[in-house]
Amino acid sequence: MGIVERKEREREDMRRLIMDGAKQLFLANGFEKVSIRNIADAIEYSPATIYLYYKDKNELLFALHQQGFIKMVQEFRPLLVLTDPFEKLVQMGRAYIRFAVENPELFDLMFIMTAPMDKLDLEEWEEGDQAFGLLMHVVQECIDAGIFKQHDVRATAMMIWSAIHGYTALFLRKRLGMFPDCDRQMIMDDAFNLFCQTLRHGL
Amino acid sequence: MGIVERKEREREDMRRLIMDGAKQLFLANGFEKVSIRNIADAIEYSPATIYLYYKDKNELLFALHQQGFIKMVQEFRPLLVLTDPFEKLVQMGRAYIRFAVENPELFDLMFIMTAPMDKLDLEEWEEGDQAFGLLMHVVQECIDAGIFKQHDVRATAMMIWSAIHGYTALFLRKRLGMFPDCDRQMIMDDAFNLFCQTLRHGL
DNA sequence: CGAACTTACTGAACACTGTTTAGTGATGCA
DNA sequence: TGCATCACTAAACAGTGTTCAGTAAGTTCG
Secondary structure, eight states: OTHHHHHHHHHHHHHHHHHHHHHHHHHHHOSTTOOHHHHHHHHTSOHHHHHHHSSSHHHHHHHHHHHHHHHHHHHHGGGGGOSOHHHHHHHHHHHHHHHHHHSHHHHIIIIIOSGGGGGTTTSOOHHHHHHHHHHHHHHHHHHHTTSSOSOOHHHHHHHHHHHHHHHHHHHHTTOOTTSOHHHHHHHHHHHHHHHHHHHHHOO | OTHHHHHHHHHHHHHHHHHHHHHHHHHHHOSTTOOHHHHHHHHTSOHHHHHHHSSSHHHHHHHHHHHHHHHHHHHHGGGGGOSOHHHHHHHHHHHHHHHHHHSHHHHIIIIIOSGGGGGTTTSOOHHHHHHHHHHHHHHHHHHHTTSSOSOOHHHHHHHHHHHHHHHHHHHHTTOOTTSOHHHHHHHHHHHHHHHHHHHHHOO
């Protein structure tokens, strides 16, 4: 009797329905401005129903957080065919920044907001591991190719990630107000290129 | 008759009383967990009174935001006596990170949270300018001393700030879960040192 | 001095928020 | 058919930022 299977399918459908509704609202209006009641309205259920499928709002955020990593890694994957490892690294940096600019809310959730991180805390973090592993792999290729000196791969990858992340985080959180609007984009690009250049030849 | 002066003084006192109460609660419990009612309780006034002195909660946050910059610049100032400009730069980086670790809530407010930035938006941002100006000054010294090549000072300073900021932002927002607890501190230090080294000699 | 005006302050309300619980009506199984 | 299980919800709880009418002092002036 396929009843339990059907129920399970229906449950999965319902989770998806909630998730999709939540995603739409979150990405359109920002996470702060979307309430459980908003989501409930959008999918035409009562707010309490959402709690039968997700423990709380943070669990909803965390599910989206996971999806974000899958999406980002997908955008990285095409770059892996590039042969020059340094070029690969530079393009990954650009892809990271592009992802942040094109999906600001998702990026926020993935790398800035604290809420979703309360959901994994000390456990394993597969998605984060995978994305960082990708970066480490490329860095290792750069070392193997003699482009980078033989420093610790993790520390090197960490340093590069930090630099690119800082750049995007400051931009997204509107901390570049000291630059005139017209110059901002140029300074940002210059800073990124300068960083890439510095990796090869120092400042 | 000094009545209007006294009133003005009393108003200033009241603003300080609110600010001090708010600061204590904010820095102790985090910004999200402190309500206007909490602050009102702490200073033994009604919540509505706070609105007679500050337009809204964000204005309170912004005032603290400003104080944070003053405090940070004060911690930078002693470093300016150092003679080696590169050493000065490295120590400023360390000071930035130290400030973030020792004042996580304040740092958050200054560089990560969006709330206080809604309060200045397009206007001039004196405090930010001053802090960034300090960095630019040291970078210029490095260029003048022939330590750095003659790139655009703003872009160079921006690149360096980004790198250091990324490092601290990822740490504060708990995005380093992929590293085992025991290694984390070491990787962070290695990454920082590696960045400093890279500035001089490339990676 | 006493009346009138001004000011500082507050209780109570408004419109929200996330979350829990008791209860309802449909579905599945004996 | 009757009982149990299930999905679902209305209503409530405790909290949030914020506003507003009303009160009780302080100040000014005739």
